[in-house]
Amino acid sequence: MKLRSVCIYCGANFNGNPELIILIEQLTEVLTSQGIFVVYGGGKVGLMGLVADNMLLRNGIVKGVIPQFLLDKEVGHTGVTELIITENMHQRKQKMADLSDSFLILPGGFGTLEELFEVLTWLQLGLHNKPIGILNFNGFYDPLIAQLDRMVEEGFLKPKNRDLLFVESDPSILINKMSEFSETPDEVWFKDRNLS
Secondary structure, eight states, X not given: OOOOEEEEEXXXXXXXXXXXXXHHHHHHHHHHHXXXXXXXXXXXXXXXXXXXXXXXXXXXXXXXXXXXXXXXXXXXXXXXXXXXXXXXXXXXXXXXXXXXXXXXXXXXXHHHHHHHHHHHHHHHTTXXXXXXXXXXXXXXXXXXXXXXXXXXXXXXXXXXXXXXXEEESSHHHHHHHHHTOOOOOOOHHXXXXXXX
């Protein structure tokens, strides 16, 4: 499928790593060259702000979604193409998912991991059929990927569902793989328990 939009989950902090800045530049170049717009958490700070600013520098479309309480703390990016204000975090996440036809994860903290696993669980449950990719900067997510593989080894995660998550260090390769996504989750565990 042709990707039209990507929801980017990433940190509201940024460690200043110049190599990460280069990666963001490469990513936003890939996205804008393919006409893919970005949906993100609406912040002007941290990695979120860096992604938004780089998209805007390339005349890309950026839609920010931010709850009122964060906007009140003056962390909202008022220079984006569209800034959508929600009442709370749950509405924010739902709106971001609704506006996007794919999900891309960059380095981040608790919130980024929570967002990743929420959309990944939704995909496993068949609540959406949108590709999910991790842009694995300098092996940042290697320990997490190792944990997922351990879940497979221990029988808590089916290999087919583990394979729903793309992991690449090159933005172009990752976006291309996500564009070719057509997998569906393994629902055998659903049927075995009369949940479908």
